[in-house]
Amino acid sequence: MTELRELFLKKLSKNEKIAYDLNHYLAENPELSGQEYNSVKKITELLRKKGIEVEDKVAGLDTSFRARITKSHEDKPKFGIIMEYDALPEIGHACGHSASGSLSLLAALTLWEMKDSFDATVDLIGTPDEEVMGAKIPMAKAGVFDDYDSVLMIHMNSNETLPAVHFLALSEIKVSFKGITSHAAAAPWDGKNALNAAILTTNAIDMMRQQLKPDTRVSYIITNGGQASNVIPGEAEMIINMRNSSKFDLEDTVQKVMNCIKGASIATDIEYTTALTGPEFEDMNINDAGSEAIKMIMDSINLPYVEEKQGQATGSSDIGTVSYVCPAFHPMLAISDHYFSLHTKEVADRMKSDSINGVISQGAKVIGLFILKAIEDPTLLKEIKEEFQKSTLAN
Template sequence: MRPIAELKNLFDEGLAKNRNIAHALNYDLADNPELSGVEYESCRKFVKICREYGMAVEENFAGIPTAFRAQAVRVENPIGRMAILAEYDALPDLGHGCGHSASGSLSLLTALALHEMAEELKVDVDLIGTPDEELHGAKVAMVNEGVFHDYDFAMMIHMNSNTTFPSVRFLALSTFRVKFFGRPTHASATPWEGRNALNGAILAINALDMLRQQVTTDTRISYYIVNGGKASNVIPDFSEIELVLRHSRQEELDAVVERAMNCIKGAALATGTEYEVETLGYPFSDMVLNEPGIDVIRSVMDDLNVPYQEDDGTMLGSSDIGNVSHVCPAFHPMLATSNQYFPLHTQQMVDMMKSGKAKDIIDTGARIIGHTLLTIMAEPETFKKIKEDFQRNTQTQSM
């Protein structure tokens, strides 16, 4: 195998050769955003490019209509198998306010550059299209299908505003739809004959607000009233709330969920209503960090002169890559797109994805993933440490 410096140079040559394709894809996705779960055209664009490069592609991957898996690199007697993850779903009304157009495009560019130098590699590499991150979390469905048990590590890069993080901590998340059922009656003539479903919902919300005092600072409780009745002069017989619970660790979230369910049960009992709880989407797990792998990413960023914040970023949000990190080592750096801070899921990110600066962002992100993969492949001891750290961390979490 060639020295690592030569491998990185070969990768950079492949990147330069194919960068325009990734740039064009980003602008195409940014101008034609598709929502979670219906990214049909976006998926087809990735698949078309991969097939034009001679990659074998599985569509409808893991039974998900807008997912795919492309074989970027196949070698004889591989020492490992790597997954590069690509997201491409957008946000309602806003478009690519989370930067998935660039994130997915840079993952594609990484795969194309590695494909160009496949004869120099000792690992198999797949590009996996993972749709529906913003809503249901297709990576969780893939985890449940056993997809990532076959990989030695998975990696992608997400956009951020003005700070680059080699790694981030995501919160575990569970989302519920809570329905209260009462008995309708005229609100003025015979209110005593009714059972107010809205009262059940409001009392549950008040109890959840009080619960906030008794949970740790890394807990998040949020909700909204989906249905509060139809008319002010009718005691509502139906009310509905959506509840989102988060915590930095899955086992702690499980305890918060139990306490929240008691709030709901108590509210129904106090108001004489009945209730049902439905789990929405897939629960998202917390992110299992892998320090040996993160050290490689830091070293790569140093070599590429990419400034970053030393400590792990704490994203007070959640992502389905957390579930991946519980079944194989997974890495999710955040890459700065601007010198100015702005929140994600805003017009500023939409505008950034359509700007000329997106080109440099895509190139830099692809180099970070590519150089990280090459370094791990070329350093057997580092590869071993990543696997050992993963086993140690996941065993500790399961105890």
């Protein structure tokens, strides 16, 4: 390990207690997505107390921020450390954002302590509302991540540490069908049954499944099918959720689903409109060059890991969108020795336990050492950037 990276490991302990205390505060005082006002106040106060410059309300989002940890000359690399801090309803930090955000802060503060030892720009980027609307998506569209050589963050996992994690591209639409209401016994011929259009859409989707790729997921619910059994429903509504391991394949799936809706509309003589229920999430654009470097970092600090099993990805995250703007990395760290689901009380309880402190320190090491390795090894940074450029041109 180089002297610069050895220095990082020595400096880490100076701010560990700050990170541990922040995790405890966030875990005990969880705030919902987009409402993290006290959380972001606490975080930015810690940064400003250190003398670090902080920009509030990045991209117009009330609970976002960007802190300039170090500043370099214009021709030097620029890195972003992403920090999350939103919680879930009723169950608090059951996704582990209190710890993942705290380890991002620890990595940033440690790099700030050694800011005179290297020449690169490092920003700590506070990204709220991951759980609901995915605030990284409007931040990416606003250009927040445009000029970074790479950005990274770390998420919690149950019993496996993963150097890289795939996420599924996601699109969800609401379909509103409009027909004509009439009495189902007295004059059914005067009506146009909107529920029939919804049911025919579900049948068409189910028949289409045989031709969908194995990594494609389509699910749906009918949210409005009428109010009385003796009335032809003039209105119906459904929500269709679509996921795929590739955003490009997802576009094809969406078009196929739209054809199902259109065909059902024609067959039943029903009008329809569609609207997105929220932002569309892109898949994770995996960068192998950077992921291999992360493995090397994990090896150097004796952090055991496993490769993500092929096809294991089941969830979606707003960092997927960021990964198509600049090289982005999202390892996951084990927080126990046995499996359990995320978004559960067990995760929230572990966030309140001192047992998470070691995970916070290990995660900060991975982030900080990765950035320093990329600074010291221009060839690595070049490979990361070249692979990223090829990936965005592939389709």
